[in-house]
Structure formats: C-alpha cells, structure tokens
Amino acid sequence: MQAVTTYSPAKLNLFLELHARRDDGYHELETVMVAVNRYDRVEVRRREDSKIRVVARWAPSMAVWQQRLPGLDASVLQIPQGAGNLAYQAADRLREAIGSDCGFDIQLEKTIPAGAGMGGASSNAASVLRAVARLCDVPLHDPLLWSVGAQLGSDVPFFLGATRTPAGLPASPSRAALATGRGEQLRAIELSGMNPFVVAFPPQSLSTAAVYAACQVPPEPQASEPLRAAMAAGDAGLMTQHFFNRLAAPARQLSPWIDRLLAAMRALDLNGCQLTGSGSACFAMARSKRHAIRSVSRLAARGFQVSFFVSPLPLPSPLQ
Numbered sequence: 434m435q436a437v438t439t440y441s442p443a444k445l446n447l448f449l450e451l452h453a454r455r456d457d458g459y460h461e462l463e464t465v466m467v468a469v470n471r472y473d474r475v476e477v478r479r480r481e482d483s484k485i486r487v488v489a490r491w492a493p494s495m496a497v498w499q500q501r502l503p504g505l506d507a508s509v510l511q512i513p514q515g516a517g518n519l520a521y522q523a524a525d526r527l528r529e530a531i532g533s534d535c536g537f538d539i540q541l542e543k544t545i546p547a548g549a550g551m552g553g554a555s556s557n558a559a560s561v562l563r564a565v566a567r568l569c570d571v572p573l574h575d576p577l578l579w580s581v582g583a584q585l586g587s588d589v590p591f592f593l594g595a596t597r598t599p600a601g602l603p604a605s606p607s608r609a610a611l612a613t614g615r616g617e618q619l620r621a622i623e624l625s626g627m628n629p630f631v632v633a634f635p636p637q638s639l640s641t642a643a644v645y646a647a648c649q650v651p652p653e654p655q656a657s658e659p660l661r662a663a664m665a666a667g668d669a670g671l672m673t674q675h676f677f678n679r680l681a682a683p684a685r686q687l688s689p690w691i692d693r694l695l696a697a698m699r700a701l702d703l704n705g706c707q708l709t710g711s712g713s714a715c716f717a718m719a720r721s722k723r724h725a726i727r728s729v730s731r732l733a734a735r736g737f738q739v740s741f742f743v744s745p746l747p748l749p750s751p752l753q
C-alpha cells in the first residue's frame with residue numbers, strides 16, 4: 434500500500450471540570466467529549482526517501498476564510514507546514530518508535546477552525562498515526578500508537594479511539610468518552626437521543642496554554658455524572674442542563690467575543706450554550722435540524738460567519 438486517506442473528525446467538550454494542577458504544569462480534568470461530523474481530509478503517501486513533508490491548506494481557501502472573518506489575526510490561518518505541525522510529529526515519532534526510516538508526504542485539507550477547542554490538530558495527529566501504522570504494517574491496536582499519541586497531546590488518545598475494552602484498543606475514533614487524568618484516560622460513553630449541535634467560531638482564536646494559565650481549580654469540583662446519566666437515558670433536554678465548562682471563565686476574560694457569541698446563541702433559543710475546550714468556538718443544541726439550519730444562517734447574518742451544525746459521529750464509523 435502506498436497511500437492512505439482518512440477524515441479526522443472534530444470534537445466538542447460537553448462537560449469540562451478541573452480537579453487539580455499537577456507539578457508538571459498540566460491539570461487533572463474530567464471531560465465528556467463527543468466526536469462530531471466536521472472533518473479535515475488527511476492523505477498520507479509513502480515517499481522514496483526518508484523526508485516528511487506536510488502541506489496544509491484550508492477548504493474553502495484561506496481567502497474565503499479571511500473574507501468570512503474580517504479582522505481575524507491572519508496568524509490563525511497559518512497552519513504550520515513543517516516540523517511544527519502535529520501531523521509531522523505524529524509520523525516522525527511513530528516511525529522512530531517502530532525503528533523505520535520511511536518518508537511520507539502528508540496533505541491536510543482543513544475545515545476544522547484552528548484554536549477553536551475543536552481538537553483539529555490532535556485529530557489530524559491521530560489520523561496520521563493510523564495511516565502510518567497501515568503503511569508500515571503495524572497493527573492498528575498496537576499499544577505503541579496509544580503511547581506515541583498520548584505524548585503528542587492530551588486529546589490525541591480520544592481521537593485514536595483508545596477507549597479501553599476487554600478486547601484491546603479499537604482502531605477507529607471514539608464516538609463519545611469520559612476523559613480523565615490530563616485527558617488521556619478514557620471510558621466510552623454510549624450515545625443516544627442527541628439533536629444536532631450548532632457551532633460558531635468568533636473572529637478570534639484562543640491559545641489552550643493561555644486559557645489554562647488563567648484558570649482556577651475550584652475547591653469543590655462539579656461531577657459529570659448527571660450529564661452522563663442524561664446521555665444514557667437519551668434525554669436531550671436534560672443533557673443540555675448539564676453542559677458545563679470550567680475554562681469558560683478564563684476564556685471570557687481573555688476574549689470579549691465569547692460573551693457576544695453566547696448571547697447571540699441564546700437569543701436564537703438554542704439550549705445549553707457553552708464553550709468547547711479552551712475555546713474560542715461555542716456550541717449549543719438545536720431542537721431539530723430545521724432549528725439548526727435557521728440558527729446557522731441567523732448567526733452568520735449577525736457576523737458569526739463561521740457557523741455550522743454538526744451531529745455526533747454515526748456508527749459504524751466510516752473513518753477507518
């Protein structure tokens with residue numbers, strides 16, 4: 434096999450609480466993540482030599498994004514093309530771990546907003562790990578993928594689908610999971626009764642490190658159990674009452690756009706309006722697909738041009 438093409442999904446954090454700040458600077462957290470059907474296209478092709486090349490471009494083009502997000506700092510759209518790209522690091526570290534000197538051309542077609550809290554870079558990295566494993570005849574359930582993934586970023590194991598099961602580590606992205614530790618310890622959550630989510634990205638991204646640097650660990654953390662119970666019962670209305678994000682407070686301090694966006698979403702009668710991850714994208718649950726479509730066009734009319742609706746990943750996953 435010479436080339437593998439996969440689609441990296443985005444994620445939403447329906448719940449995120451902080452439990453402690455660790456000595457290594459990371460935070461112990463409790464988060465409920467759902468993979469959603471907004472995808473980057475990832476193509477990995479073997480090279481004759483041992484170089485790794487990454488070419489990332491926006492779909493639609495960067496010019497269209499700039500037009501949609503006037504005032505956006507252009508650096509947000511500059512996805513690293515070389516060794517700074519997490520996709521490069523994924524290929525490089527996995528080949529080192531398996532003792533190979535294979536080279537790869539990696540092409541990324543990005544549709545997931547960057548610095549949005551939607552996990553685009555981590556999801557690309559997980560896709561590249563799976564692709565390199567297939568091109569180098571490494572079994573997709575090999576624990577090496579999981580250990581390399583966890584070193585690359587806290588969210589990579591979620592996108593690898595490394596929820597532990599008695600049969601081993603499944604090789605397609607998790608649909609929904611409870612993540613603890615720094616985000617790398619996963620337990621699968623069954624999904625039912627989800628309505629479409631409306632997601633919108635303001636004209637400003639937020640750095641994950643900056644948001645964590647401004648956060649506060651609460652003396653009495655909230656638990657995700659009520660949300661998970663509502664998810665198990667398939668009760669969409671109850672679920673939205675338990676959407677929560679401890680990083681929303683520092684993100685709101687760092688960017689005035691968060692409050693503006695959340696207010697615009699609430700005015701559309703969307704439920705559970707919340708920040709995802711460290712932002713800056715926000716999401717809410719619509720009552721129906723029609724409500725979602727209408728909300729997206731109204732958000733766009735109010736200046737939030739990068740607005741779209743998504744649903745949890747279908748089963749079986751089409752991404753292998």
Ligand SMILES: C[C@@](CO)(OP(=O)(O)O)[C@H](O)COP(=O)(O)OP(=O)(O)OC[C@H]1O[C@@H](n2ccc(N)nc2=O)[C@H](O)[C@@H]1O
Pocket residue numbers: 446449458459460461462464549550551552553555585586587588589614615616641642645709710711712
């Ligand atoms: C907030 C979350 C929620 O899913 O997602 P994003 O907003 O990035 O998508 C994650 O915790 C982001 O994890 P990830 O994006 O992998 O972060 P990393 O690159 O590992 O870490 C970037 C920096 O954020 C801080 N960090 C990250 C994770 C964590 N559990 N505690 C932290 O304090 C650390 O300062 C770290 O140096």
Ligand SMILES: Nc1ncnc2c1ncn2[C@@H]1O[C@H](COP(=O)(O)OP(=O)(O)O)[C@@H](O)[C@H]1O
Pocket residue numbers: 509511512513517518519520541546547548549550551552553554555557558639641710711712713
């Ligand atoms: N493959 C990639 N796709 C997107 N951004 C990347 C990638 N590799 C590295 N980056 C860098 O990581 C930053 C945050 O990545 P991203 O996953 O999009 O956001 P978040 O961590 O908020 O979910 C980007 O702004 C970019 O500078």
